[in-house]
Amino acid sequence: MTIQRIGILTSGGDAPGMNAAIRAIVVAAHHYKIEVFGFIAGFNGLIEDNFMPLTLKSVDNIIHKGGTILKSARCPAMQEPLGLEQAASTLLKNKLDALIVIGGDGSFTGLLALNEHWPGKVIGIPGTIDNDIDGTDFTIGFSTAINTAIEAIDKIRDTAEAFERIFIVELMGRHSGHITFNVGIACAAEQVISFENFPSKGNAVDNEAHKLKALVKEIKQAQAERHASYIIVIAENLWQGGASTLAQQLQTVANIDCTACILGHIQRGGSPVAKDRILATKMGVAAVQALIDDQSSIMIAECNNTITHVPLFVAIQHQQGVSDSLIQAQESILALTAQRQC
Numbered sequence: 001m002t003i004q005r006i007g008i009l010t011s012g013g014d015a016p017g018m019n020a021a022i023r024a025i026v027v028a029a030h031h032y033k034i035e036v037f038g039f040i041a042g043f044n045g046l047i048e049d050n051f052m053p054l055t056l057k058s059v060d061n062i063i064h065k066g067g068t069i070l071k072s073a074r075c076p077a078m079q080e081p082l083g084l085e086q087a088a089s090t091l092l093k094n095k096l097d098a099l100i101v102i103g104g105d106g107s108f109t110g111l112l113a114l115n116e117h118w119p120g121k122v123i124g125i126p127g128t129i130d131n132d133i134d135g136t137d138f139t140i141g142f143s144t145a146i147n148t149a150i151e152a153i154d155k156i157r158d159t160a161e162a163f164e165r166i167f168i169v170e171l172m173g174r175h176s177g178h179i180t181f182n183v184g185i186a187c188a189a190e191q192v193i194s195f196e197n198f199p200s201k202g203n204a205v206d207n208e209a210h211k212l213k214a215l216v217k218e219i220k221q222a223q224a225e226r227h228a229s230y231i232i233v234i235a236e237n238l239w240q241g242g243a244s245t246l247a248q249q250l251q252t253v254a255n256i257d258c259t260a261c262i263l264g265h266i267q268r269g270g271s272p273v274a275k276d277r278i279l280a281t282k283m284g285v286a287a288v289q290a291l292i293d294d295q296s297s298i299m300i301a302e303c304n305n306t307i308t309h310v311p312l313f314v315a316i317q318h319q320q321g322v323s324d325s326l327i328q329a330q331e332s333i334l335a336l337t338a339q340r341q342c
Protein backbone atom coordinates (compact mmCIF):
# COMPACT_ATOMS: atom_id res chain seq x y z
CA MET A 1 0.00 0.00 0.00
CA THR A 2 1.37 3.43 -0.90
CA ILE A 3 1.50 5.81 2.02
CA GLN A 4 0.40 9.29 1.03
CA ARG A 5 -0.82 10.96 4.19
CA ILE A 6 0.08 10.34 7.80
CA GLY A 7 -1.03 11.85 11.07
CA ILE A 8 1.19 12.36 14.10
CA LEU A 9 0.46 13.36 17.67
CA THR A 10 2.21 13.62 21.01
CA SER A 11 0.34 12.19 23.98
CA GLY A 12 0.64 11.87 27.76
CA GLY A 13 3.39 13.58 29.73
CA ASP A 14 5.52 15.62 27.36
CA ALA A 15 9.18 14.66 27.18
CA PRO A 16 12.23 16.58 25.96
CA GLY A 17 13.00 15.30 22.48
CA MET A 18 9.39 15.02 21.30
CA ASN A 19 9.98 17.99 19.00
CA ALA A 20 13.09 16.33 17.61
CA ALA A 21 10.98 13.25 16.81
CA ILE A 22 8.28 15.36 15.14
CA ARG A 23 10.93 17.05 13.05
CA ALA A 24 12.52 13.76 12.01
CA ILE A 25 9.14 12.32 10.97
CA VAL A 26 8.34 15.40 8.88
CA VAL A 27 11.77 15.47 7.26
CA ALA A 28 11.61 11.74 6.43
CA ALA A 29 8.02 12.05 5.19
CA HIS A 30 9.05 14.94 2.94
CA HIS A 31 11.80 12.73 1.54
CA TYR A 32 9.21 10.07 0.62
CA LYS A 33 6.70 12.72 -0.58
CA ILE A 34 4.24 11.95 2.22
CA GLU A 35 1.92 14.64 3.59
CA VAL A 36 1.90 15.06 7.40
CA PHE A 37 -0.98 16.21 9.60
CA GLY A 38 -0.06 17.16 13.18
CA PHE A 39 -2.98 16.63 15.58
CA ILE A 40 -3.16 19.06 18.47
CA ALA A 41 -3.16 18.12 22.18
CA GLY A 42 -2.79 14.37 21.82
CA PHE A 43 -5.80 12.24 20.97
CA ASN A 44 -8.05 15.25 21.67
CA GLY A 45 -6.91 16.62 18.32
CA LEU A 46 -8.20 13.48 16.64
CA ILE A 47 -11.52 13.54 18.47
CA GLU A 48 -12.01 17.22 17.65
CA ASP A 49 -10.54 17.06 14.13
CA ASN A 50 -8.03 19.69 15.16
CA PHE A 51 -4.75 19.53 13.24
CA MET A 52 -2.16 21.55 11.42
CA PRO A 53 -0.34 20.57 8.26
CA LEU A 54 3.30 19.96 9.06
CA THR A 55 5.83 21.09 6.48
CA LEU A 56 9.59 21.41 6.57
CA LYS A 57 9.05 25.04 7.54
CA SER A 58 6.87 24.11 10.55
CA VAL A 59 9.65 21.98 12.02
CA ASP A 60 12.46 24.40 11.33
CA ASN A 61 14.38 25.33 14.48
CA ILE A 62 12.54 23.06 16.92
CA ILE A 63 15.05 20.25 17.51
CA HIS A 64 16.43 21.98 20.61
CA LYS A 65 13.09 22.92 22.16
CA GLY A 66 11.51 21.16 25.16
CA GLY A 67 7.77 20.43 25.32
CA THR A 68 6.00 19.69 22.07
CA ILE A 69 4.87 22.04 19.30
CA LEU A 70 1.79 19.82 18.89
CA LYS A 71 0.91 20.13 22.59
CA SER A 72 0.10 17.06 24.64
CA ALA A 73 -2.66 15.82 26.90
CA ARG A 74 -4.05 12.76 28.57
CA CYS A 75 -7.34 11.81 26.94
CA PRO A 76 -9.76 9.68 29.00
CA ALA A 77 -12.23 9.78 26.06
CA MET A 78 -10.00 7.27 24.27
CA GLN A 79 -11.12 4.67 26.81
CA GLU A 80 -14.72 5.04 25.62
CA PRO A 81 -16.22 3.65 22.38
CA LEU A 82 -17.59 7.09 21.44
CA GLY A 83 -14.16 8.75 21.68
CA LEU A 84 -12.57 5.97 19.64
CA GLU A 85 -15.24 6.25 16.97
CA GLN A 86 -14.85 10.04 16.77
CA ALA A 87 -11.06 9.67 16.46
CA ALA A 88 -11.47 7.01 13.75
CA SER A 89 -13.92 9.16 11.83
CA THR A 90 -11.40 12.06 11.73
CA LEU A 91 -8.76 9.72 10.31
CA LEU A 92 -11.17 8.41 7.67
CA LYS A 93 -12.49 11.85 6.79
CA ASN A 94 -8.98 13.20 6.21
CA LYS A 95 -7.99 10.07 4.26
CA LEU A 96 -5.01 9.28 6.45
CA ASP A 97 -3.10 6.09 5.76
CA ALA A 98 -1.22 5.92 9.04
CA LEU A 99 -0.92 7.42 12.51
CA ILE A 100 2.31 7.80 14.49
CA VAL A 101 1.92 8.40 18.24
CA ILE A 102 4.80 9.66 20.35
CA GLY A 103 4.06 8.87 24.00
CA GLY A 104 4.05 6.27 26.74
CA ASP A 105 2.24 3.00 27.40
CA GLY A 106 -1.14 4.64 28.05
CA SER A 107 -0.92 6.35 24.66
CA PHE A 108 -0.01 3.07 22.97
CA THR A 109 -2.99 1.37 24.62
CA GLY A 110 -5.21 4.11 23.14
CA LEU A 111 -3.56 3.67 19.76
CA LEU A 112 -4.21 -0.08 19.69
CA ALA A 113 -7.81 0.46 20.76
CA LEU A 114 -8.21 3.01 17.97
CA ASN A 115 -6.84 0.52 15.46
CA GLU A 116 -9.83 -1.70 16.19
CA HIS A 117 -12.07 1.07 14.83
CA TRP A 118 -9.85 2.22 11.97
CA PRO A 119 -7.92 0.05 9.50
CA GLY A 120 -4.92 2.34 8.91
CA LYS A 121 -1.35 1.64 9.98
CA VAL A 122 -0.26 2.56 13.51
CA ILE A 123 3.24 3.13 14.87
CA GLY A 124 4.34 4.09 18.40
CA ILE A 125 7.46 6.01 19.33
CA PRO A 126 8.39 5.76 23.03
CA GLY A 127 8.46 9.27 24.48
CA THR A 128 8.34 9.60 28.26
CA ILE A 129 10.78 10.72 30.91
CA ASP A 130 9.90 7.61 32.96
CA ASN A 131 11.84 5.13 30.76
CA ASP A 132 9.33 2.48 31.78
CA ILE A 133 8.45 1.08 28.36
CA ASP A 134 9.39 -2.49 27.71
CA GLY A 135 11.41 -3.42 24.62
CA THR A 136 13.56 -0.33 24.25
CA ASP A 137 16.71 0.47 26.18
CA PHE A 138 15.73 4.12 26.48
CA THR A 139 12.70 6.28 25.89
CA ILE A 140 12.90 9.79 24.46
CA GLY A 141 13.22 12.31 27.29
CA PHE A 142 14.71 10.10 29.99
CA SER A 143 18.30 11.23 29.50
CA THR A 144 17.37 14.90 29.67
CA ALA A 145 15.19 14.35 32.73
CA ILE A 146 17.93 12.63 34.69
CA ASN A 147 20.47 15.27 33.68
CA THR A 148 18.09 17.99 34.85
CA ALA A 149 17.52 16.23 38.16
CA ILE A 150 21.23 15.62 38.65
CA GLU A 151 21.99 19.29 38.06
CA ALA A 152 19.31 20.29 40.57
CA ILE A 153 20.51 17.85 43.23
CA ASP A 154 24.14 18.90 42.78
CA LYS A 155 22.96 22.38 43.73
CA ILE A 156 20.96 21.05 46.65
CA ARG A 157 24.11 19.21 47.73
CA ASP A 158 26.01 22.52 47.90
CA THR A 159 23.58 24.07 50.33
CA ALA A 160 23.13 20.79 52.21
CA GLU A 161 26.89 20.59 52.65
CA ALA A 162 27.14 24.20 53.81
CA PHE A 163 24.41 23.74 56.40
CA GLU A 164 25.11 20.11 57.25
CA ARG A 165 21.54 19.50 56.36
CA ILE A 166 19.43 16.52 55.33
CA PHE A 167 17.34 16.73 52.18
CA ILE A 168 14.69 14.34 50.95
CA VAL A 169 14.31 14.83 47.21
CA GLU A 170 11.24 13.38 45.54
CA LEU A 171 11.68 12.40 41.92
CA MET A 172 9.21 11.63 39.13
CA GLY A 173 8.77 8.30 37.39
CA ARG A 174 5.12 7.51 38.03
CA HIS A 175 5.45 3.95 39.35
CA SER A 176 8.96 3.16 38.19
CA GLY A 177 12.34 3.92 39.66
CA HIS A 178 14.51 4.52 36.59
CA ILE A 179 14.83 8.22 37.38
CA THR A 180 15.25 7.70 41.12
CA PHE A 181 17.89 4.98 40.83
CA ASN A 182 19.93 6.60 38.09
CA VAL A 183 19.83 10.05 39.64
CA GLY A 184 20.50 8.66 43.12
CA ILE A 185 23.59 6.87 41.91
CA ALA A 186 24.80 9.81 39.81
CA CYS A 187 24.44 12.19 42.78
CA ALA A 188 25.95 9.75 45.29
CA ALA A 189 22.77 9.97 47.33
CA GLU A 190 23.14 8.43 50.76
CA GLN A 191 19.74 6.76 50.40
CA VAL A 192 17.80 5.64 47.33
CA ILE A 193 14.22 4.68 48.15
CA SER A 194 12.31 3.34 45.21
CA PHE A 195 9.82 0.67 44.17
CA GLU A 196 12.63 -1.69 43.28
CA ASN A 197 14.15 -1.79 46.78
CA PHE A 198 11.01 -1.32 48.85
CA PRO A 199 8.62 -4.16 49.68
CA SER A 200 5.58 -4.17 47.44
CA LYS A 201 3.88 -6.95 49.38
CA GLY A 202 2.47 -6.83 52.90
CA ASN A 203 1.05 -3.93 54.82
CA ALA A 204 2.19 -0.52 53.51
CA VAL A 205 2.04 1.05 57.00
CA ASP A 206 4.22 -1.70 58.48
CA ASN A 207 6.67 -1.49 55.57
CA GLU A 208 7.01 2.26 56.01
CA ALA A 209 7.40 1.93 59.79
CA HIS A 210 10.17 -0.59 59.25
CA LYS A 211 11.95 1.64 56.74
CA LEU A 212 11.52 4.68 58.98
CA LYS A 213 13.24 2.86 61.83
CA ALA A 214 16.16 1.90 59.61
CA LEU A 215 16.43 5.45 58.27
CA VAL A 216 16.50 6.94 61.77
CA LYS A 217 19.33 4.60 62.74
CA GLU A 218 21.40 5.40 59.67
CA ILE A 219 20.82 9.15 59.79
CA LYS A 220 21.65 9.31 63.52
CA GLN A 221 24.85 7.43 62.83
CA ALA A 222 25.71 9.87 60.03
CA GLN A 223 24.96 12.85 62.25
CA ALA A 224 27.06 11.48 65.06
CA GLU A 225 30.08 10.64 62.99
CA ARG A 226 30.25 12.79 59.93
CA HIS A 227 28.31 16.04 60.26
CA ALA A 228 27.90 16.56 56.55
CA SER A 229 25.18 16.68 53.97
CA TYR A 230 22.82 13.74 53.61
CA ILE A 231 20.63 13.24 50.59
CA ILE A 232 17.75 10.83 50.33
CA VAL A 233 16.16 10.41 46.91
CA ILE A 234 12.71 8.91 46.91
CA ALA A 235 10.40 7.90 44.06
CA GLU A 236 7.08 9.72 43.81
CA ASN A 237 3.96 7.67 44.62
CA LEU A 238 5.95 5.36 46.89
CA TRP A 239 5.64 6.79 50.41
CA GLN A 240 2.15 7.68 51.60
CA GLY A 241 2.11 11.48 51.65
CA GLY A 242 5.41 11.64 49.77
CA ALA A 243 8.67 13.33 50.77
CA SER A 244 6.97 15.97 52.96
CA THR A 245 5.28 13.32 55.10
CA LEU A 246 8.51 11.37 55.42
CA ALA A 247 10.27 14.56 56.58
CA GLN A 248 7.55 15.17 59.19
CA GLN A 249 7.75 11.58 60.39
CA LEU A 250 11.52 11.79 60.88
CA GLN A 251 10.96 14.97 62.88
CA THR A 252 8.20 13.48 65.02
CA VAL A 253 9.76 10.09 65.60
CA ALA A 254 13.39 11.05 66.11
CA ASN A 255 13.65 14.84 66.12
CA ILE A 256 15.58 14.73 62.85
CA ASP A 257 15.33 17.92 60.79
CA CYS A 258 14.90 17.19 57.09
CA THR A 259 13.99 19.44 54.21
CA ALA A 260 11.67 17.94 51.64
CA CYS A 261 12.15 19.04 48.06
CA ILE A 262 9.79 17.89 45.32
CA LEU A 263 11.57 18.38 42.01
CA GLY A 264 8.34 17.88 40.05
CA HIS A 265 7.80 19.11 36.53
CA ILE A 266 11.21 20.73 36.20
CA GLN A 267 12.21 17.18 35.21
CA ARG A 268 9.95 17.28 32.15
CA GLY A 269 11.10 20.56 30.70
CA GLY A 270 14.18 22.02 29.09
CA SER A 271 16.18 21.61 25.95
CA PRO A 272 16.81 17.93 25.14
CA VAL A 273 20.34 16.67 25.65
CA ALA A 274 22.25 15.26 22.67
CA LYS A 275 21.29 11.68 23.51
CA ASP A 276 17.56 12.46 23.36
CA ARG A 277 17.83 14.54 20.17
CA ILE A 278 19.71 11.75 18.42
CA LEU A 279 17.48 8.95 19.72
CA ALA A 280 14.35 10.92 18.74
CA THR A 281 15.73 11.62 15.28
CA LYS A 282 16.66 7.99 14.67
CA MET A 283 13.24 6.81 15.88
CA GLY A 284 11.32 9.40 13.85
CA VAL A 285 13.09 8.43 10.63
CA ALA A 286 12.67 4.72 11.44
CA ALA A 287 8.92 5.19 11.99
CA VAL A 288 8.45 6.59 8.49
CA GLN A 289 10.68 3.91 6.98
CA ALA A 290 8.66 1.24 8.77
CA LEU A 291 5.50 2.60 7.12
CA ILE A 292 7.18 2.55 3.72
CA ASP A 293 8.11 -1.08 4.44
CA ASP A 294 4.43 -1.85 5.08
CA GLN A 295 4.82 -2.34 8.84
CA SER A 296 2.10 -1.60 11.36
CA SER A 297 1.18 -2.08 15.05
CA ILE A 298 4.79 -1.76 16.13
CA MET A 299 6.77 0.44 18.48
CA ILE A 300 10.09 1.77 17.26
CA ALA A 301 12.73 0.78 19.81
CA GLU A 302 16.45 0.93 20.27
CA CYS A 303 18.33 -1.99 21.80
CA ASN A 304 22.10 -2.18 22.06
CA ASN A 305 22.38 0.89 19.86
CA THR A 306 20.35 -0.70 17.07
CA ILE A 307 16.91 0.41 15.97
CA THR A 308 14.39 -2.42 16.16
CA HIS A 309 10.63 -2.94 16.06
CA VAL A 310 8.58 -4.35 18.92
CA PRO A 311 4.91 -5.34 18.54
CA LEU A 312 2.88 -2.63 20.22
CA PHE A 313 0.92 -5.13 22.29
CA VAL A 314 4.20 -6.50 23.67
CA ALA A 315 5.52 -3.05 24.56
CA ILE A 316 2.51 -2.37 26.79
CA GLN A 317 2.41 -5.74 28.51
CA HIS A 318 5.04 -5.07 31.15
CA GLN A 319 6.77 -2.08 32.61
CA GLN A 320 10.49 -2.10 31.88
CA GLY A 321 12.31 -2.70 35.15
CA VAL A 322 15.39 -0.97 36.45
CA SER A 323 18.39 -3.18 35.70
CA ASP A 324 19.21 -5.62 38.47
CA SER A 325 22.89 -4.72 38.32
CA LEU A 326 22.07 -1.08 39.10
CA ILE A 327 19.87 -2.06 42.04
CA GLN A 328 22.45 -4.51 43.34
CA ALA A 329 25.31 -2.04 43.03
CA GLN A 330 23.31 0.48 45.05
CA GLU A 331 22.12 -1.97 47.66
CA SER A 332 25.21 -4.07 48.18
CA ILE A 333 28.04 -1.59 47.65
CA LEU A 334 27.13 2.07 47.33
CA ALA A 335 24.59 2.32 50.17
CA LEU A 336 26.91 0.44 52.51
CA THR A 337 29.84 2.64 51.48
CA ALA A 338 27.81 5.71 52.40
CA GLN A 339 27.29 4.22 55.84
CA ARG A 340 30.91 3.25 56.28
CA GLN A 341 32.00 6.82 55.50
CA CYS A 342 30.08 7.95 58.54
Ligand code: F6P
Residues within 6 Å of the ligand: 013, 104, 128, 129, 130, 172, 173, 174, 175, 236, 268
Ligand atom coordinates in the same frame (compact mmCIF):
# COMPACT_ATOMS: atom_id res chain seq x y z
O1 F6P B 1 4.77 10.14 32.78
C1 F6P B 1 5.49 11.32 32.96
C2 F6P B 1 5.17 11.95 34.29
O2 F6P B 1 5.92 13.13 34.42
C3 F6P B 1 5.40 11.02 35.49
O3 F6P B 1 6.74 10.94 35.86
C4 F6P B 1 4.52 11.68 36.51
O4 F6P B 1 4.09 10.75 37.48
C5 F6P B 1 3.35 12.16 35.71
O5 F6P B 1 3.80 12.28 34.37
C6 F6P B 1 2.81 13.47 36.16
O6 F6P B 1 1.70 13.75 35.40
P1 F6P B 1 0.96 15.15 35.42
O7 F6P B 1 1.84 16.15 34.76
O8 F6P B 1 -0.29 14.90 34.66
O9 F6P B 1 0.75 15.48 36.85
